[in-house]
Amino acid sequence: MSALFHRSCNATLPWADQGEGCYIIDRNGKRYLDACGGAAVSCLGHSDETVKAAIREQLEKLPFAHTGFFTTEAAESFADALAAHAPKGLDRVYPVSGGSEAVEAALKLARQYFLERGEPKRHRFIARRQSYHGNTLGALSTGGNAWRREPFAPLMIETSHISPCYEYRGREEGETPEVYGLRVADELEAELQRLGPETVIAFVAEPVVGATLGAVPSVPGYFKRVREICDRHGILLILDEVMCGMGRTGTLFACEQEGVVPDIATIAKGLGAGYQPVGAMLCSAQIHDTIAGGSGFFQHGHTYIGHPMAMAAAGAVLGRLTDGDVLPGVLSAGATLKGRLTDEFGQHPNVGDIRGRGLFQGVELVQDRETKAPFDPSLKLHKRVKSAAMEAGLMCYPMGGTIDGRQGDHILLAPPFIVTEDQVDELVGKLSTALEVALS
Numbered sequence: 001m002s003a004l005f006h007r008s009c010n011a012t013l014p015w016a017d018q019g020e021g022c023y024i025i026d027r028n029g030k031r032y033l034d035a036c037g038g039a040a041v042s043c044l045g046h047s048d049e050t051v052k053a054a055i056r057e058q059l060e061k062l063p064f065a066h067t068g069f070f071t072t073e074a075a076e077s078f079a080d081a082l083a084a085h086a087p088k089g090l091d092r093v094y095p096v097s098g099g100s101e102a103v104e105a106a107l108k109l110a111r112q113y114f115l116e117r118g119e120p121k122r123h124r125f126i127a128r129r130q131s132y133h134g135n136t137l138g139a140l141s142t143g144g145n146a147w148r149r150e151p152f153a154p155l156m157i158e159t160s161h162i163s164p165c166y167e168y169r170g171r172e173e174g175e176t177p178e179v180y181g182l183r184v185a186d187e188l189e190a191e192l193q194r195l196g197p198e199t200v201i202a203f204v205a206e207p208v209v210g211a212t213l214g215a216v217p218s219v220p221g222y223f224k225r226v227r228e229i230c231d232r233h234g235i236l237l238i239l240d241e242v243m244c245g246m247g248r249t250g251t252l253f254a255c256e257q258e259g260v261v262p263d264i265a266t267i268a269k270g271l272g273a274g275y276q277p278v279g280a281m282l283c284s285a286q287i288h289d290t291i292a293g294g295s296g297f298f299q300h301g302h303t304y305i306g307h308p309m310a311m312a313a314a315g316a317v318l319g320r321l322t323d324g325d326v327l328p329g330v331l332s333a334g335a336t337l338k339g340r341l342t343d344e345f346g347q348h349p350n351v352g353d354i355r356g357r358g359l360f361q362g363v364e365l366v367q368d369r370e371t372k373a374p375f376d377p378s379l380k381l382h383k384r385v386k387s388a389a390m391e392a393g394l395m396c397y398p399m400g401g402t403i404d405g406r407q408g409d410h411i412l413l414a415p416p417f418i419v420t421e422d423q424v425d426e427l428v429g430k431l432s433t434a435l436e437v438a439l440s
């Protein structure tokens with residue numbers, strides 16, 4: 001038996017051995033087309049020479065220097081470049097090792113900001129049902145996935161959850177998308193009134209919902225209304241772009257498409273592109289300066305923040321993503337992917353919705369297209385899709401429909417930005433085979 005803890009729950013995992021562009025090759029030589037990057041991680045594929053060279057170079061120079069003692073060229077130039085490319089107003093960069101860590105840092109920074117301003121009564125967060133913000137206790141508290149939260153509920157920080165903006169299931173007949181968006185955004189106002197706005201620190205949301213709903217963007221106007229409500233009550237807006245950020249939706253930050261700038265943003269996954277475990281929290285100069293001019297110290301920190309090799313990788317990835325054609329390429333490849341998915345599954349009796357932005361697309365599976373009734377969760381359809389896809393040589397990211405019983409199983413697609421048209425065809429063909437097997 002393997003000593004590797006997670007293998008005891010998943011003994012059939014193939015052994016990944018090599019990476020080549022959009023493919024992972026196992027030790028038997030079987031090739032898997034990577035259509036999800038694990039969970040939207042591998043945005044540059046598995047053999048990007050620029051990123052590999054940057055890591056090698058840093059390794060030769062200096063693998064590690066603790067941020068309590070030194071700053072490094074790798075960290076400084078990465079932070080400057082990220083701040084320069086981020087939406088105006090996200091001015092300071094706090095590097096971390098991954099997504100949950102970024103969210104954890106954001107929650108603590110927001111609380112400390114209000115403490116420094118003499119507002120200690122602010123102690124709770126508002127987030128959304130059917131959201132995922134990570135697995136550490138703070139991040140899990142803000143996440144709205146009931147199944148993940150349940151065992152740890154007594155250990156959590158106080159967070160209440162409102163509806164996500166989930167047009168496929170939430171918009172009522174006759175309601176325009178705009179009216180629907182304002183209606184669900186106004187749940188934030190109602191929740192603030194219920195709790196007392198002076199007790200709330202921040203509203204936390206993913207601009208495009210990833211793991212729990214499968215690439216669900218909001219409708220136009222939703223985030224603008226959310227921003228207005230936050231400003232009216234002086235609460236912070238934290239946008240979690242761990243999955244949808246770093247170009248995944250066709251702009252470097254997904255919130256650029258909403259015309260809204262958060263007070264704090266979190267990124268990870270695509271930032272390291274899988275070459276290093278790295279994430280970052282970005283915040284406004286105002287938040288930074290309040291703390292810098294107050295206690296002078298953000299009361300937080302992990303050993304590996306600003307790890308030079310992670311910074312070298314993140315700097316190189318950022319350079320690749322902001323280099324001319326890459327992001328427009330995400331939009332056009334995304335349109336191709338959506339078009340092929342629609343051709344193949346648009347009339348499929350068990351596909352209820354195809355949605356997403358850029359190379360972040362979701363396919364929602366339903367038992368009945370007319371009523372949108374999900375499959376019985378006990379069928380574990382998503383697991384069947386995943387194993388049939390792996391069998392067919394395709395990595396995609398199916399998730400279950402058991403979360404709050406409010407949605408069907410869905411398949412998240414997030415291929416590398418270097419995906420070709422032929423590979424999009426291969427992806428859709430293999431997905432079709434996998435669905436046929438899973439539904440038979």
Ligand code: PMP
Nearest residue numbers: 098099100132133134210242243
């Ligand atoms: N936030 C979002 C939106 C995510 O999708 C994830 C990971 N799926 C996280 C946070 C947590 O990131 P990590 O797994 O790197 O801790």
